[in-house]
Amino acid sequence: MRIIRRYILMELAGPFIFAFVVTTFAFMAGNMIKLADLIVNKGVDFLSVCKLFFYMLPWLFTFTVPISVLTATLLTFGRLSSDNEITAMRASGISLYKLVMPLIMVGLVISLISYELNDWILPRLRFETRKLVAQIGAKNPAAYLEAGTFIKAFKGYIVFIYGIDKNKLTNIRIYQPQEGRPTRTIIAQKGEISYIKDKDAIKLKLINGTVDEPNPKDPNNFYKLNFKTYIMMLDLKEGRDLKFEKKKSDMSIDELNNEIKTLKAEGVNATPLLIEVHKKISYSFSSLIFILIGIPLALMARRGEKSIGFVLSVFVIVAFYLLQLGGEALAIKGILFPALGMWLPNIIFGVIGPVMIFWIAEQ
Secondary structure, eight states, X not given: OHHHHHHHHHHHHHHHHHHHHHHHHHHHHHHHHHHHHHHHTTOOOHHHHXXXXXXXXXXXXXXXXXXXXXXHHXXXXXXXHHTTHHHHHHHXXXXXXXXXXXXXXXXXXXXXXXXXXXXXXXXXXXXXXXXXXXXTTOOOGGGGSOTTSOBOOSTTOEEEEEEEETTEEEEEEEEXXXXXXXXXXXXXXXXXXXXXXXXXXXXXXXXXXXXXXXXXXXXXXXXXXXXXXXXXXXXXXXXXXXXXXXXXXXXXXXXXXXXXXXXHXXXXXXXXXXXXXXXXXXXXXXXXXXXXXXXXXXXXXXXXXXXXXXXXXXXXHHHHHHXXXXXXXXXXXXXXXXXXXXXXXXXXXXXXHHHHHHHHHTO
16 A cells, blocks of 8 residues: 555656646736846845745745646546546455545645745735835835735724726725714725925825714714825825835734734724735635545546646635635625635535545545
8 A cells, every 4th residue: 555655656756747847837827027127227236026935936836736736636537437447456455535535635734834934934025015115115105005914004094905907996995093982983985195395294085984083062072074085194194104114915913813803903903914824824724625625526537637637636726716816806895704705716616626535535
């Protein structure tokens, strides 16, 4: 049995390495063009660009490793099935469960390593990347408004923006904590930003939203007002002296949990941070999930052509990440709990895969 396990793992190694190199290069191609532009057109020194390159690689691995694991699983078990090697092994008295167990253990090990990567290494490298970009002059005044992070650079306000496209903003949340009183909240569907140079401030034009206003009869309470346009000025002078803030993707799970406690104590909705915690963990275990779903799909295809393996791989990857995006969107809107939203594809594929393996094994 030990020889068979080693044989299956050796068969898996070649397709995995090939898929890993190809997918990593494909993912990195666009970034390499941007990095080359920094050297050629922006005059950035070569050493800084090399640092950016190596800082980006671990982030790419969070996608390329699971994709490579899935592709290798489909190709390996597809070939073993088409050559009737799986049938021969099972006819010799070796159960399918024993054949797939080495791959499941490999998937578990990769997932645990990915967990450390997503929780400890990757956040630090992403933070160092942002600081390096700031140092080489890629930062501008509007960079204080970064998508996906709670911004505390403006005195008296905590700002969260879900989407930024140049000077256009979408889904904006502005919180104004007040000692001894409820937190004032401003919500807008869209917005625009512009830099006021003489005042060293950002002009924030909010569109279609609601704002909390003090009740004249009871200033300790607020009532909601709807608005079509709402103008705010956010001073940058104090923000320039503040330390470089971490985005949620720059934080470890412990840091995210501490930030969640702080925000909840201030009456701020911390759902984006809860989503990030579960996203880090669920992404880590995607390699194990891909093995669980890849093995039965390869056995059911019963064909050895590599094209079949690649087609199945693309189908599973697209379905998985579409479910991930859908779950995240539903969690943001409050329709699903953050944990359920981010674990949705893992749960679905993690149930379907073992059920299919059991069905094939009992045939």
